[in-house]
Amino acid sequence: MQLLDGKLLSSQIKQEIAAEVTQIREQGGKIPHLVAILVGNNGASETYVASKMKNCEEVGMHSTLIRFDTSVTEDELLARVREVNDNPDMDGLIVQLPLPAHINPDKIMETINPAKDVDGFHPINIGRMAKGLPAYVSATPQGVLDMIKRYGIETSGKHCVVVGRSQIVGLPMSILMQRNTYPGNCTVTLTHSRTRNLAEICRTADILVAALGKPEFVTADMVKEGAVVIDVGLERVPDATKKSGFALKGDVKFSEVAPKTSFITPVPGGVGLMTICSLMQNTLKAARGEVY
Numbered sequence: 001m002q003l004l005d006g007k008l009l010s011s012q013i014k015q016e017i018a019a020e021v022t023q024i025r026e027q028g029g030k031i032p033h034l035v036a037i038l039v040g041n042n043g044a045s046e047t048y049v050a051s052k053m054k055n056c057e058e059v060g061m062h063s064t065l066i067r068f069d070t071s072v073t074e075d076e077l078l079a080r081v082r083e084v085n086d087n088p089d090m091d092g093l094i095v096q097l098p099l100p101a102h103i104n105p106d107k108i109m110e111t112i113n114p115a116k117d118v119d120g121f122h123p124i125n126i127g128r129m130a131k132g133l134p135a136y137v138s139a140t141p142q143g144v145l146d147m148i149k150r151y152g153i154e155t156s157g158k159h160c161v162v163v164g165r166s167q168i169v170g171l172p173m174s175i176l177m178q179r180n181t182y183p184g185n186c187t188v189t190l191t192h193s194r195t196r197n198l199a200e201i202c203r204t205a206d207i208l209v210a211a212l213g214k215p216e217f218v219t220a221d222m223v224k225e226g227a228v229v230i231d232v233g234l235e236r237v238p239d240a241t242k243k244s245g246f247a248l249k250g251d252v253k254f255s256e257v258a259p260k261t262s263f264i265t266p267v268p269g270g271v272g273l274m275t276i277c278s279l280m281q282n283t284l285k286a287a288r289g290e291v292y
C-alpha cells in the first residue's frame, strides 16, 4: 500500500505556483487575485475559506475575502458578484457553499462571469468540461486527477466507481474519468443513495472515489484487493478528546481499508490540500486569460 500524499504533492505544487507568480511579478505582469465571498459563519466554511486565502498569500497571489451576514438578500449578493465580475483587478471569484436557504445557489453560480469562475461551477464551465473544451474544472476533481497523474497511476480501461453524485465532486469526477485523455479512459459507474447492491459494485472498482459525505462509510468488505482508493470526504465528527471538540473523518474507514489497497489517500492530508492547489492554478490561468 502506498499513501497518496496530498501534503507532499500540494507543497510541491505550491512551490511551482509561487515560482510562476514570482516570474509574473518580475516581468511586471498581472498578479493573480482571488476573491472569496462567504455568507454567514458556518465553522467548516470559515476554515476552508481562511485556508484558501492563506494559501494564496503564501504563493504571492492577492486575495480578498468579502463577508456577508446570513441575512443578506439574494439581490444584494448578486449585486456584489456583478461588481467583482466588472472589476478588472479581480481574476477569480468563488462563492463558498452552502448558502443560506433563502438564496438560490444556481442563480449565484450562473451570475459569476464564466471567465472568473475558478470553482468551475458555472453551467458553461461544466458543459465545456464535459465536451473536453478549455474550461475551469471544479477544484476537487481536478485535484484528484493531478494526484493520479503525479503518482503515475494507470487509468486506461479501468473500472472507476464514484460514490456520490454531487454537482461539485461526484458528477464532474465521473465525467472526467471517462474522457479520452489521461487520467481517464475509465469505464465509470456513478453510484448514489438509491443505488442497489452498492457494496457489490464498489468491490468491482479498480479505482474507488468516495465522495458521499458520510464518515467512514466505505469499509474493507466494499474494496477489492489492490484497488486505488480516493477519499474525498472531510466531515467533522464530535470527539470530546480533541481540543476543538471534533475529529476530521473521511468517507473511508482508513484503518481497515488501507491494507487492501495499492494506493489510498489519507484524511486529512489527502485530497483537501490538492483542492486548494487546483483553485490557485485556476486563478493563475484566469489572470493569464488562458481559458477564455
Ligand code: GUN
Binding pocket: 094, 095, 096, 097, 098, 119, 139, 140, 168
Ligand atoms: N463548499 C464545499 N466545497 C466547496 C468548493 O470547492 N467551493 C465552494 N465555493 N464551496 C464549497
